[in-house]
Amino acid sequence: MSTVSKGRPAAVAEESEGDMVEKDYVCLSEESSSCYVGGKGDDGGAEDEEEELELGLSLGAKKATGGGGNRGGAPWRDYCRILTAEDFPSLVSRASPLSSSSSVSSSATLVGGGSAGGAASRRVIVSGLPDAAGSANPPPSTQMVVGWPPIRAYRMNSIVNQSKDNASSNAAVTTTPKKTNEKSKNITKEVIAKELEKKGGLAGNSLFVKVNMDGDAIGRKVDLNAHRSYETLAGALEAMFHKPTSALGASILVGGSGTSKLHDGSSEFLLTYEDKDGDWMLVGDVPWGMFLSTVKRLRIVRTSDTSGGLAPRLRSSKSSGGLGNVP
Amino acid sequence: MAIKKKKELDTEEKSPENRILSFPDEVLERVLIFVKCHKDRSAVSLVCRDWYNAERWSRTHVFIGNCYSVSPEMVARRFPNIRSVTLKGKPRFYDFNLVPPNWGADLHPWLVVFASAYPFLEEFRLKRMTVTDESLDFLARSFPEFKALSLVSCDGFSTDGLASIATYCRNLTELDIQESGIDDLGGSWLSCFPDSFTSLEALNFANLHSEVNFDALERLVARCKSLKVLKVNKHVTLEQIRRLLVRSPQLTELGTGSFSQDQKLRSDADLESAFSNCKNFNTLSGLWEVSSVYLPALYPVCANLTFLNLSYTALQSTELAKLLQNCPLLRRLWVLDTVEDKGLEAVASSCHLLEELRVFPADPFDQEVIMEGGGSGVTESGFVAVSEGCPNLHYVLYFCRQMTNAAVATVVRNCPNFTHFRLCIMNMCQPDYLTNEPMDEAFGSVVKTCSKLQRLAVSGLLTDRAFEYIGTYAKNLETLSVAFAGSSDRGMQCVLEGCPKLRKLEIRDCPFGNAALLSGLERYESMRSLWMSACNLTMNGCQLLARKMPRLNVEVIKEDESDDMHAEKVYVYRSVAGPRRDAPPFVLTL
Numbered sequence: 001m002s003t004v005s006k007g008r009p010a011a012v013a014e015e016s017e018g019d020m021v022e023k024d025y026v027c028l029s030e031e032s033s034s035c036y037v038g039g040k041g042d043d044g045g046a047e048d049e050e051e052e053l054e055l056g057l058s059l060g061a062k063k064a065t066g067g068g069g070n071r072g073g074a075p076w077r078d079y080c081r082i083l084t085a086e087d088f089p090s091l092v093s094r095a096s097p098l099s100s101s102s103s104v105s106s107s108a109t110l111v112g113g114g115s116a117g118g119a120a121s122r123r124v125i126v127s128g129l130p131d132a133a134g135s136a137n138p139p140p141s142t143q144m145v146v147g148w149p150p151i152r153a154y155r156m157n158s159i160v161n162q163s164k165d166n167a168s169s170n171a172a173v174t175t176t177p178k179k180t181n182e183k184s185k186n187i188t189k190e191v192i193a194k195e196l197e198k199k200g201g202l203a204g205n206s207l208f209v210k211v212n213m214d215g216d217a218i219g220r221k222v223d224l225n226a227h228r229s230y231e232t233l234a235g236a237l238e239a240m241f242h243k244p245t246s247a248l249g250a251s252i253l254v255g256g257s258g259t260s261k262l263h264d265g266s267s268e269f270l271l272t273y274e275d276k277d278g279d280w281m282l283v284g285d286v287p288w289g290m291f292l293s294t295v296k297r298l299r300i301v302r303t304s305d306t307s308g309g310l311a312p313r314l315r316s317s318k319s320s321g322g323l324g325n326v327p
Numbered sequence: 328m329a330i331k332k333k334k335e336l337d338t339e340e341k342s343p344e345n346r347i348l349s350f351p352d353e354v355l356e357r358v359l360i361f362v363k364c365h366k367d368r369s370a371v372s373l374v375c376r377d378w379y380n381a382e383r384w385s386r387t388h389v390f391i392g393n394c395y396s397v398s399p400e401m402v403a404r405r406f407p408n409i410r411s412v413t414l415k416g417k418p419r420f421y422d423f424n425l426v427p428p429n430w431g432a433d434l435h436p437w438l439v440v441f442a443s444a445y446p447f448l449e450e451f452r453l454k455r456m457t458v459t460d461e462s463l464d465f466l467a468r469s470f471p472e473f474k475a476l477s478l479v480s481c482d483g484f485s486t487d488g489l490a491s492i493a494t495y496c497r498n499l500t501e502l503d504i505q506e507s508g509i510d511d512l513g514g515s516w517l518s519c520f521p522d523s524f525t526s527l528e529a530l531n532f533a534n535l536h537s538e539v540n541f542d543a544l545e546r547l548v549a550r551c552k553s554l555k556v557l558k559v560n561k562h563v564t565l566e567q568i569r570r571l572l573v574r575s576p577q578l579t580e581l582g583t584g585s586f587s588q589d590q591k592l593r594s595d596a597d598l599e600s601a602f603s604n605c606k607n608f609n610t611l612s613g614l615w616e617v618s619s620v621y622l623p624a625l626y627p628v629c630a631n632l633t634f635l636n637l638s639y640t641a642l643q644s645t646e647l648a649k650l651l652q653n654c655p656l657l658r659r660l661w662v663l664d665t666v667e668d669k670g671l672e673a674v675a676s677s678c679h680l681l682e683e684l685r686v687f688p689a690d691p692f693d694q695e696v697i698m699e700g701g702g703s704g705v706t707e708s709g710f711v712a713v714s715e716g717c718p719n720l721h722y723v724l725y726f727c728r729q730m731t732n733a734a735v736a737t738v739v740r741n742c743p744n745f746t747h748f749r750l751c752i753m754n755m756c757q758p759d760y761l762t763n764e765p766m767d768e769a770f771g772s773v774v775k776t777c778s779k780l781q782r783l784a785v786s787g788l789l790t791d792r793a794f795e796y797i798g799t800y801a802k803n804l805e806t807l808s809v810a811f812a813g814s815s816d817r818g819m820q821c822v823l824e825g826c827p828k829l830r831k832l833e834i835r836d837c838p839f840g841n842a843a844l845l846s847g848l849e850r851y852e853s854m855r856s857l858w859m860s861a862c863n864l865t866m867n868g869c870q871l872l873a874r875k876m877p878r879l880n881v882e883v884i885k886e887d888e889s890d891d892m893h894a895e896k897v898y899v900y901r902s903v904a905g906p907r908r909d910a911p912p913f914v915l916t917l
Contacts, residue, residue: 147423147835148810149691149726149753150784152480154506154534156691158639212887221424234623 146219213241213300224292230284270301356385365390368595374386392855398904403444411450411839418500418898420833421455422480425767425860427886429911437464442469450475463488467495475501482508486516493519516782520547529556532795533582538562549574558582561615563590571600587620603627614635619646629653636661638687648673659683664704669678671709675716683722684713714741722747729760735769745777749784755811758788765789771796784808794818798825806831819843822852833858851879856900864894873917880906881917
């Protein structure tokens with residue numbers, strides 16, 4: 001694994017990126033910074049994907065339009081800039097239909113950093129979102145970096161839940177900003193609430209779980225309550241982790257309908273989750289509600305890494321009798 | 328007159344000559360009982376041997392800021408008479424998911440030792456500890472005098488553990504589980520308090536999701552005449568709150584449940600009169616799902632309110648303004664940024680005694696709002712407004728999406744007494760949005776003006792200059808939180824060299840490397856801990872630190888299959904207990 005793939009400041013990734021010929025973006029600055037001990041250590045081509053993601057999701061400065069003044073003493077900043085809609089007007093979007101959870105939609109504005117402009121870079125993290133925006137110059141988003149902004153998970157869940165409650169309740173609640181209404185439009189809170197009530201009373205709460213992907217140091221989070229089925233979840237994850245150069249675009253495999261999917265090579269990625277017992281299971285084997293009640297976190301696994309099948313690492317939940325039971 | 332050295336203080340058998348010549352230990356101990364603050368007690372223990380002994384015998388409360396800095400056996404050996412223990416476990420960044428689960432900080436080993444050393448233990452106040460149901464059960468059965476359990480931001484237990492506490496702690500006065508990640512298996516635990524149980528003074532289960540049996544709750548509240556603090560969860564309705572208030576007008580702190588439309592509420596007047604009967608409220612929180620039509624019911628209790636926690640209530644500015652008009656004595660206010668700048672202006676005009684303000688984001692990730700240009704949340708003008716109306720402000724936690732250097736300078740000019748300044752510009756590395764400059768000058772003005780500053784959290788686009796300012800001026804700084812900031816090792820070096828009182832330094836995603844880490848070699852033993860994640864540290868650098876400073880625990884967290892050179896998450900802390908013996912496989916002690 002590359003040294004850069006562990007959530008390090010984007011600068012390191014950028015620096016190696018600049019070396020790669022295939023990249024069709026323009027690095028803001030190509031001089032290497034000497035303050036990064038540990039160097040690049042990338043292996044070249046194979047690591048492209050990590051760095052791309054790296055850039056998109058880690059640090060970013062607002063576009064330094066001020067020129068030199070901003071950069072004084074901060075060469076590092078030049079590397080880790082998050083492109084704004086100005087750079088990629090076609091790729092910034094409003095709410096994606098998939099992602100009513102704000103955590104996922106915010107990734108819409110996460111794009112690879114470093115370019116001074118133009119739509120040159122195709123290293124966009126989110127794909128296929130309707131280019132509804134075209135708005136002039138939205139400020140950089142709060143990226144989906146783990147633990148930022150620094151709000152305790154407990155408060156985060158309560159707050160998000162609160163705004164959803166307000167959005168959908170009919171009572172004389174004057175507290176709803178209409179913006180929140182738009183955000184939660186695709187989710188019927190009642191449905192989710194019912195499912196979660198089975199889980200023991202987390203009525204209406206959001207359920208953020210971490211998602212990691214092989215080869216990607218930066219963990220994301222996804223609100224499972226924003227989805228009602230494996231399909232939408234998989235779609236949201238694809239959008240989150242999309243890299244145009246990889247086969248991820250084909251689909252993230254949500255397993256469970258038998259071994260044929262595992263082996264037909266239609267996707268090089270598998271979606272797995274860790275359950276309450278600490279076992280890693282294939283996503284899709286159990287009913288959605290049951291999945292919600294046992295999932296602790298998700299992991300997108302590269303099938304090419306696991307020669308000889310996933311058996312040693314994963315337990316298929318086929319033993320529980322569920323087969324292809326994706327709602 | 329020679330003062331004879333006292334013998335080891337284990338006995339009352341001192342010869343009379345000694346008693347006359349030296350200050351009797353017993354008297355000293357009696358005097359020291361009045362010294363409560365743990366920092367003062369530490370100072371007392373360093374005076375001389377006699378004072379060390381007197382202090383250790385007279386101490387009843389021990390505060391352990393890092394559970395791995397000392398072992399429970401050592402505590403038990405030194406302090407024979409402890410009644411109350413405060414323990415903090417995981418690094419603070421655990422709250423933001425930067426520390427993997429199963430990292431440690433298990434309470435159980437402490438319970439086992441203390442069960443025999445301190446059978447009369449009365450209080451546990453825990454923060455970020457791992458507590459299991461087994462531990463809670465063990466606690467409940469091992470300490471017959473147990474009175475107060477406070478679990479802040481703890482996890483690992485379920486409502487079954489609470490049931491054990493309720494069942495066996497006959498003398499319980501306080502049960503507070505705020506913000507703990509609890510496995511909520513249902514509300515039946517509350518019904519486990521026996522009918523003979525009447526000692527409860529404080530109960531906080533606000534973060535639980537499942538419904539408790541309301542009859543049991545009402546009866547509990549009715550028979551606990553000393554109940555002062557009651558914070559219920561969302562499921563408790565308005566009508567139920569009314570009934571509870573009728574039973575306990577002596578409450579001083581109330582956390583309401585849902586404050587929304589309730590068919591069962593007979594009339595608004597009833598609700599208001601229930602509140603009016605409560606003359607002693609100083610703290611109000613909860614207020615989930617508020618229907619603003621019911622807010623006026625609160626006005627009678629607002630007159631004496633000193634702490635109002637609206638951080639779970641999506642209020643609009645006009646509602647807040649009306650409410651605050653009734654709260655002239657408010658000292659602490661927590662709100663959501665739905666109140667916007669206008670709401671903060673209302674704060675400034677109504678609450679002149681305000682000392683603490685926390686503004687939380689209602690929607691930290693919502694991009695739509697920004698792009699629509701509507702701008703939600705609060706900005707620099709709200710911040711300035713509050714500073715103009717509230718000169719006593721000394722604690723601020725402010726989440727916003729835009730800020731300027733000039734605004735911050737104005738704020739600290741208006742309020743130079745900040746002790747805690749935590750500003751979070753939610754977009755990472757964002758400069759002053761008007762001048763496009765880094766936010767260095769903002770924090771420069773904070774440290775230059777606020778000489779009493781103890782805690783600082785920085786954000787926005789920051790170069791090393793900001794840290795130069797901190798190192799130069801922040802001489803009372805004890806806690807510093809840094810994320811996505813700085814340009815080189817020099818930044819961190821400035822802080823380590825310049826801040827003599829620094830105790831806790833937590834850093835994430837900054838370009839600080841081994842040189843910076845090692846520049847603090849001499850400092851870490853006088854600090855509680857250092858956290859660095861996603862910086863430029865390597866295993867070599869950390870190993871060097873570990874080798875040079877054997878009394879520090881230098882721990883590296885290695886999560887995934889990774890490159891062996893890079894030290895992704897590093898936690899350094901002083902310890903007299905040596906390396907952890909319970910470290911999980913992903914924690915490497917160097």
